[in-house]
Amino acid sequence: MASALGEDDYPLEYVPKFREWAIAILDGGTAVSVISYCPYCGEKLPSSLRDEWFDRLENLGLNADDPLPVELQSDAWWNTA
Numbered sequence: 001m002a003s004a005l006g007e008d009d010y011p012l013e014y015v016p017k018f019r020e021w022a023i024a025i026l027d028g029g030t031a032v033s034v035i036s037y038c039p040y041c042g043e044k045l046p047s048s049l050r051d052e053w054f055d056r057l058e059n060l061g062l063n064a065d066d067p068l069p070v071e072l073q074s075d076a077w078w079n080t081a
Contacts, residue, residue: 012039016075018050049078 022032
């Protein structure tokens with residue numbers, strides 16, 4: 001699935017800071033549909049961390065449009081491997 005990222009024929013997107021996979025809605029906008037299962041093999045994908053990311057911002061007294069710490073701009077805040 002990762003090999004399809006960036007391919008025009010496969011409208012898959014991955015958002016590292018949220019650990020989310022999505023399918024782009026090809027209507028000229030930026031909308032996506034978050035997916036929970038791989039569209040190729042049907043395997044369950046890791047759960048999104050979007051809510052946890054916003055909880056972390058709130059705990060730091062930040063809003064999403066504030067300047068963010070570097071680790072919150074990527075998967076660094078959750079990916080310790």
